[in-house]
Amino acid sequence: MSRRAPVAFWTGFGVVLALLIVAPLVLPEFWRRFVTEILIWGLLAMSSDILIGYTGMISFGHSAFFGLGMYGAAAALLSVRPPNLWLALLYGLVAAAVVAVFVAYFSTRLRDIYFSITTLVFSQIFYVIIFTWTAVTGGENGLTFSRPALGIPGLFSVAFDSNTLHWFVLAVVTVSYLVLRRITQSPFGMVLQSIRENEPRTRAVGYAVERYKIVAVMLSGVFAGLAGVLYALQNRFAAPDFVFFVVSGEVVIFNVMGGIGTLVGPIVGAAFFLLLREGFSRFFTEFYLIPVGIIFTAMVIFMPQGLLGFLRRRLNQ
Amino acid sequence: MSGGASPATPLVTVEGIHTYYGKSHILHGVSLEVGPGEVVGLLGRNGVGKSTTLKTVMGLVRPSQGEVRYEGGTITGLAPHRLARLGIGYVPEDRRIFRLLTVMENLRTGLDRTGVDDQRKQALLDKVYQYFPVLADRRNQAGGTLSGGEQQMLAIARAMMLEPKIILLDEPTEGLMPRMVTQIRQIIEALHREGVAILLVEQNVPLTLEACQRIYLMEKGMVRHQATAAALRADAAVIHQYMGV
Amino acid sequence: MPILLDQIVIQTINGIVTGMILALVASGLTLIFGIMDVVNFAHGELFMLGAYVGVTTIVATGSFWLALLVATVVIGLLGAIIQVTTLRPLLGRDPLTTILATFGLSLVLQNYALWQFGPVARKIPEPFTGHFSLFYLDYPWYRLVIAGLSAAIIGALWLFLKFGTYGIWIRATTQDRVMASAMGIPVPWVHTAVFAIGAGMAAASGVLFGPLVGVNHAMGLDWVLKAFIVVVVGGMGNLGGSIAAAIFVSLLEAYASLWVSPAQAVIVSFVVLILTLLFRPTGLFVPTPK
Numbered sequence: 001m002s003r004r005a006p007v008a009f010w011t012g013f014g015v016v017l018a019l020l021i022v023a024p025l026v027l028p029e030f031w032r033r034f035v036t037e038i039l040i041w042g043l044l045a046m047s048s049d050i051l052i053g054y055t056g057m058i059s060f061g062h063s064a065f066f067g068l069g070m071y072g073a074a075a076a077l078l079s080v081r082p083p084n085l086w087l088a089l090l091y092g093l094v095a096a097a098v099v100a101v102f103v104a105y106f107s108t109r110l111r112d113i114y115f116s117i118t119t120l121v122f123s124q125i126f127y128v129i130i131f132t133w134t135a136v137t138g139g140e141n142g143l144t145f146s147r148p149a150l151g152i153p154g155l156f157s158v159a160f161d162s163n164t165l166h167w168f169v170l171a172v173v174t175v176s177y178l179v180l181r182r183i184t185q186s187p188f189g190m191v192l193q194s195i196r197e198n199e200p201r202t203r204a205v206g207y208a209v210e211r212y213k214i215v216a217v218m219l220s221g222v223f224a225g226l227a228g229v230l231y232a233l234q235n236r237f238a239a240p241d242f243v244f245f246v247v248s249g250e251v252v253i254f255n256v257m258g259g260i261g262t263l264v265g266p267i268v269g270a271a272f273f274l275l276l277r278e279g280f281s282r283f284f285t286e287f288y289l290i291p292v293g294i295i296f297t298a299m300v301i302f303m304p305q306g307l308l309g310f311l312r313r314r315l316n317q
Numbered sequence: 318m319s320g321g322a323s324p325a326t327p328l329v330t331v332e333g334i335h336t337y338y339g340k341s342h343i344l345h346g347v348s349l350e351v352g353p354g355e356v357v358g359l360l361g362r363n364g365v366g367k368s369t370t371l372k373t374v375m376g377l378v379r380p381s382q383g384e385v386r387y388e389g390g391t392i393t394g395l396a397p398h399r400l401a402r403l404g405i406g407y408v409p410e411d412r413r414i415f416r417l418l419t420v421m422e423n424l425r426t427g428l429d430r431t432g433v434d435d436q437r438k439q440a441l442l443d444k445v446y447q448y449f450p451v452l453a454d455r456r457n458q459a460g461g462t463l464s465g466g467e468q469q470m471l472a473i474a475r476a477m478m479l480e481p482k483i484i485l486l487d488e489p490t491e492g493l494m495p496r497m498v499t500q501i502r503q504i505i506e507a508l509h510r511e512g513v514a515i516l517l518v519e520q521n522v523p524l525t526l527e528a529c530q531r532i533y534l535m536e537k538g539m540v541r542h543q544a545t546a547a548a549l550r551a552d553a554a555v556i557h558q559y560m561g562v
Numbered sequence: 563m564p565i566l567l568d569q570i571v572i573q574t575i576n577g578i579v580t581g582m583i584l585a586l587v588a589s590g591l592t593l594i595f596g597i598m599d600v601v602n603f604a605h606g607e608l609f610m611l612g613a614y615v616g617v618t619t620i621v622a623t624g625s626f627w628l629a630l631l632v633a634t635v636v637i638g639l640l641g642a643i644i645q646v647t648t649l650r651p652l653l654g655r656d657p658l659t660t661i662l663a664t665f666g667l668s669l670v671l672q673n674y675a676l677w678q679f680g681p682v683a684r685k686i687p688e689p690f691t692g693h694f695s696l697f698y699l700d701y702p703w704y705r706l707v708i709a710g711l712s713a714a715i716i717g718a719l720w721l722f723l724k725f726g727t728y729g730i731w732i733r734a735t736t737q738d739r740v741m742a743s744a745m746g747i748p749v750p751w752v753h754t755a756v757f758a759i760g761a762g763m764a765a766a767s768g769v770l771f772g773p774l775v776g777v778n779h780a781m782g783l784d785w786v787l788k789a790f791i792v793v794v795v796g797g798m799g800n801l802g803g804s805i806a807a808a809i810f811v812s813l814l815e816a817y818a819s820l821w822v823s824p825a826q827a828v829i830v831s832f833v834v835l836i837l838t839l840l841f842r843p844t845g846l847f848v849p850t851p852k
Contacts, residue, residue: 058658058661058662106836106839106840109840110839112657112658113601113657113661114794114839114843116658116661117601117790117791117794117835118835118836120787120790121787121791121835121836122832124787124832125829125832128825128826128828128829129829131825132823132825132826245787246783249665249669252662252665256662284677286676287674287676287677289669289670289672289673290670290673290677292669293666293667293669293670293673294666294670296666296669297648297663297666297670300652300659300662300666301651301652304655304659375744377740377743377744396743396749396750397740397743397744398742398744398745398746398747398748398749401743401744401745401746402746407744409741409744413738413740415733415734415737415738415741415742416737417733417737418730418733418734418737422730422734425727425730426730426731426734426742426747427745427746429730429731430746475745479745479746
């Protein structure tokens with residue numbers, strides 16, 4: 001939904017990208033990982049924006065897609081020797097896609113609140129399954145595994161270090177952003193937005209709204225799963241906590257804080273939230289959610305367009 | 318605007334109201350007046366903004382421009398429940414009685430006010446049952462089980478429970494049989510005798526001519542013409558012009 | 563299947579007990595939704611905070627019944643404050659913003675409780691001990707009393723709504739908010755009052771339920787989810803429906819836990835929800851609209 005002139009946009013894009021490429025070289029280890037985490041959560045939030053911002057469906061179920069992507073990657077990395085990066089990606093994306101189809105089938109026929117509650121319930125169903133099926137998923141303790149090498153079998157193989165992992169994540173997130181941006185600006189994306197604006201009218205005009213919604217959920221789910229795979233690669237473990245619906249809630253917070261319907265907004269929101277968490281943790285230790293929660297609630301009331309919307313209005317004045 | 322004596326100290330004044338529904342500009346500067354105890358009619362075709370005018374007076378819709386005054390004080394933008402307490406009664410198009418509440422409970426929504434003792438409440442109820450015996454019979458029945466005409470009676474009775482100084486009546490005879498239309502006319506007369514002012518929105522021209530003292534004619538979101546009922550009875554052509562009847 | 567009759571009877575009683583408490587929580591939720599279209603994500607936290615206020619009162623005074631009263635009143639007031647400060651400004655906006663706002667609130671309240679009371683679970687002692695023999699179990703009287711009390715509170719609510727001026731105001735506002743306002747009913751305050759009542763009821767459930775489980779900051783999460791399921795299955799805004807649904811779902815879960823672990827028995831309620839949404843989306847206990 002960016003209305004900035006293409007030149008300004010690509011310039012800004014280039015600048016940010018350059019900064020992110022250089023980041024790991026100049027930042028201390030902790031902040032290096034921090035930036036990588038922002039990118040991963042940002043990707044997750046971006047995927048959720050497809051539903052929240054563009055189609056108008058608030059999903060509380062993204063933790064399921066994220067978690068399944070994570071566990072899918074874990075499965076690949078634990079079952080196939082030597083651990084293969086691309087297999088991990090494949091398993092993770094497929095797992096997330098399967099879950100997405102499942103969730104999409106049931107929940108897209110419902111509107112608004114019922115959709116949100118159903119997605120929430122689904123993420124809880126998967127949480128319970130993962131939590132209790134200890135034999136396969138490691139239950140409460142999750143799974144740990146080692147990071148695969150970056151490589152193409154037969155051509156080269158390089159172990160990931162902190163920097164190369166960051167660049168890999170950056171590459172994946174950047175490509176994802178560009179792909180999603182292209183999609184949202186395509187005719188398909190326009191239909192999604194028209195569903196958000198006025199669903200009955202879109203239906204009356206002749207669009208098979210349910211089908212568009214299902215595709216939107218699947219698209220959203222696959223990219224969320226991708227974020228899960230990246231997270232697994234970064235942290236080398238998978239845990240049921242990430243499937244719990246509170247994670248979905250945090251994703252929604254990223255979206256709202258950054259500005260829904262902008263793709264970039266959610267990444268900004270994720271960064272903002274994580275920075276707030278970092279900052280408040282210094283003072284409030286693990287109770288950072290008290291001030292952050294207050295800020296979030298206040299933003300819902302007073303700044304519903306999110307940070308991006310707020311900045312945009314300021315710049316336009 | 319041709320003549321028609323307007324009262325010196327009006328009860329309700331609507332001045333230069335502009336109202337929007339979303340992006341649609343419905344009212345383009347409506348102005349009118351109702352004097353104490355006066356029965357004033359508002360005629361016009363479908364969609365000219367008659368109902369919207371009443372809703373603006375009742376605070377159900379906020380005007381973007383203009384002012385509404387009641388008993389000299391500005392009431393624009395006040396919440397409807399304040400206006401009801403001040404003495405403005407509202408009987409909407411499509412009646413909107415509380416379908417799941419009994420007739421008695423419907424009446425009580427207006428009757429249960431602070432500062433009204435039980436004696437006065439009983440007197441109000443008795444009066445209303447006198448005007449509308451059918452409601453007395455059905456007092457414990459759910460509102461939704463009443464016929465269209467009975468619901469209209471209930472809607473008017475309910476507004477009367479507020480002991481209002483003015484009642485805003487929106488198309489009370491729509492969809493009613495001729496016998497009921499006569500009953501409505503008699504109610505309006507009875508209310509007028511009690512000194513209650515009425516702002517009557519209608520499409521039924523003969524009824525309006527009989528019941529009202531002054532009539533405003535609306536077209537496309539504005540008041541175009543104002544005259545006494547007597548003058549309009551004499552000159553039907555003016556009405557045809559605005560009603561297309 | 564060697565499941566004995568006595569196990570079924572025991573689980574039936576357990577199911578009804580849990581069901582009544584769930585009904586108490588869900589009634590507040592459905593009342594709030596019915597009257598102002600607010601999906602109160604913070605409801606579970608009100609339940610939890612009620613339990614904590616109960617704990618604090620008992621520690622201070624030793625009286626369970628006083629704790630019940632104090633918790634209801636204090637959390638009711640908190641509910642009123644929340645409604646006025648956070649929800650009134652959102653009136654007229656997209657209803658999904660209230661979900662977000664109440665979600666934000668739930669995070670704040672939950673972590674506030676964690677901060678104030680710590681992660682260790684507290685206990686509310688049963689107001690009286692005493693068991694009776696139920697087959698091979700010593701079944702505590704207390705459980706039956708809670709179920710009875712919950713039913714009594716819900717009954718009192720029903721009476722309040724049915725008779726009395728304020729009950730009429732609440733019902734009128736639920737049916738037609740605009741017309742209620744036009745009849746002089748102070749709708750914004752009715753909303754506040756209903757939210758406060760819902761909060762108070764959640765708090766009461768928290769105190770009543772306290773002796774059955776430990777009181778900790780996360781107890782709200784499970785309940786909010788279950789309460790939502792119950793509200794949807796019962797028909798949103800439908801008081802009788804949510805009570806029936808609460809008992810129905812709790813019974814099913816109680817029976818299910820004869821076969822699977824309690825953590826997995828939870829799936830039962832999810833399945834019921836999904837089936838309801840697929841086949842009778844207006845609610846299982848609501849007559850299908852003609």
